[in-house]
Amino acid sequence: MKFGISYSTPYFGVDPDKVVAYAQHAEDCGFESLYMPEHIALYRGAKIGPMELPPSLPYGDPLDCLNFVAASTQRILLGTAVLLLPYHHPVVLAKRLATIDVLSKGRMRLLTVGVGALPGEAQAVGVDFSTRGRRADEAIDVMRLLWAGGEDGVSFDGEFFSFDGLYSFPKPYGVAHLPIHVGGSSRAAARRAGRRGNGYFPGGALAPDERRIQIELARATATEAGNSADTLEYTRWGSIDMSTDAVEALAEQGVTRIVVSATTADRDRQRDEMSAFAERFALTR
Template sequence: MKFGLRYASLGRYANGPAALELAQAAEAAGFDSIWTVEHVVVPHGYQSRYPYSETGRMGAGLEDFPIPDPLIWLAYIAAATRSLKLGTAILILPQRNPVVTAKAVATLDHLAGGRRVLLGIGVGWLAEEFASLGIPFEDRGPRTDEYVAAMRALWSQERASFAGRFVSFRDVFCRPLPAGGRIPIIVGGDTRAAARRAGRLGDGTFRPAAGRWSCWTRCGAPPSRRDAIRPTSRSRSRRRPIRPRSRRSPGEA
């Protein structure tokens, strides 16, 4: 069993010196991984229900608190560590340009020495945040599926091409490539849709509401992909147990 630190980029660790201190201490103590979170903006007075809290609000109800960009924060601590895995828990993928994101993630992997990045992704839940970014909330599920396929094409093909509903490109070079031509993708969420997405597309699944522990576990895969799947990793969480949703909710994607 391997352990990681979750919510590592929040609170006092949003600041540079404290972030480095935390990452180096975690590595020295034998932790396997460190994980960030993401929200580009938190709209004041949002009405969307946070699915991982009994109150329906995140951050103990706070709205105004620092949430650094996860990839930039991880790049910062990567330079001060040697083996600590660098995870996002999660990156809200449908809010991002997949080509730019593929480039940024591959660059992080390359600069960190290779095979250190664990890309946790999710579809998001905060409709008001999507509206602030000018991105449709309703199609975030199929958008996420397509973005995963497009990013994997950029990471694995020498001259990449992809044609989809939301993103298309033809005969492009995207360098540097990640080590081994892939980044492990961990699919977050506690809904049936998230579980199905993890089974179809993921190298693992991230369960954010598993009592005191949040964990990601590897998914089954064809033999050609098994060498890219990481062992089970668990990370500390202070959440109370939340009952997984058994029915599809209106906001599920």
């Protein structure tokens, strides 16, 4: 089992010293990865399911935050949970991600993308909310094409994006393209993970039966698409006080990575929570 940790900018803030301290202690504790969330813009009445998001929550840009973290750490992998893919132009995004990967010497390896759930956010960036799934699919194809493209350039003609003879350098660090995990809480997300993803990271608010259906759907879709269901990573949210029995139960479901988060913005208590988790699961051994 791999263990990642999330830094929740809307609740912990974007103070640079706190972000660095959190990331460095997570690395010292032996966590595999650090994740950042994204919302580009909020508005009054914005809700994720029943939960209303206060519009003043300070969501830092996750890629800028991860680039900042990379400069202050050595080993910890960098991830998003989730990056709202339809609201980014894939040509620009491919360049940003490859640059972070190069500067971090190959640590931008846990990009998790979603399609977004706030219609007002889509409207704010000029995206038709009803097309966001198709845009995400096409964006994944565009980024992989650009990362793999060589000295002859690459061309693409899709529903949303089109270009001819395009070059995108630098390339990701030592790989043809960066892994892309798919996040979400829908069967459409599970199918997207199987068709185009290297992993599936479903949301936390799913009933056990639906959760089982979705991971089985992701694996079946991977097989149908000619991808390996066995190599599809399965990431789940956990709690920082979870027991070894709870982790073993997730492992029995095929989970390969668990991502937790500190429960407080207090720096000393964050350190204590991370240290206790690391000791409980022997992360530094």
